[in-house]
Amino acid sequence: GKKKVSPDKMVEMQAKIEEERKALETKLDMEEEERNKARAELEKREKDLLKAQQEHQSLLEKLSALEKKVIVGGVDLLAKAEEQEKLLEESNMELEERRKRAEQLRKELEEKEQERLDIEEKYTNLQEEAQGKTKKLKKVWTMLMAAKSEVS
Numbered sequence: 664g665k666k667k668v669s670p671d672k673m674v675e676m677q678a679k680i681e682e683e684r685k686a687l688e689t690k691l692d693m694e695e696e697e698r699n700k701a702r703a704e705l706e707k708r709e710k711d712l713l714k715a716q717q718e719h720q721s722l723l724e725k726l727s728a729l730e731k732k733v734i735v736g737g738v739d740l741l742a743k744a745e746e747q748e749k750l751l752e753e754s755n756m757e758l759e760e761r762r763k764r765a766e767q768l769r770k771e772l773e774e775k776e777q778e779r780l781d782i783e784e785k786y787t788n789l790q791e792e793a794q795g796k797t798k799k800l801k802k803v804w805t806m807l808m809a810a811k812s813e814v815s
Contacts, residue, residue: 673716676762680709683769701772708765715758722751 684705687698729744 673712673719673758676712676758676765677709680705680712680765697772697775701768704768708761708768711761712758715754715761718754719751719758722747722754726751 684702687701687705726744726747729747
């Protein structure tokens with residue numbers, strides 16, 4: 664059987680892009696640069712998807728027109744129709760490829776965000792450690808000064 668991307672699948676992909684855009688807008692703690700980069704990538708994917716949908720539709724229309732000509736009675740229009748169907752299949756494969764790329768990008772974005780959170784946590788732990796040592800140092804210093812004043 665031939666694998667085709669249904670209009671439902673395209674709508675689903677469009678909804679996913681929209682959902683990711685909303686998620687990005689709400690992630691206020693994400694660095695502005697990362698957000699802009701991700702937003703630009705989403706817009707590019709959206710354009711790519713739209714273009715692929717238009718190509719898909721255009722090919723469907725051409726295929727339909729060719730099939731009508733074949734019925735009317737042509738020379739070797741059947742081969743032409745098969746060629747169009749092959750193009751349509753390639754278009755579907757490209758659409759699937761773009762969907763995979765989009766998924767890959769989403770995963771990379773999640774990993775980057777996790778890395779950022781880990782770094783933030785490490786930084787907080789180091790700050791707490793530094794504060795603890797500063798406190799101990801002040802205590803020892805106070806004891807030293809007290810001991811010095813007793814000696815003199």
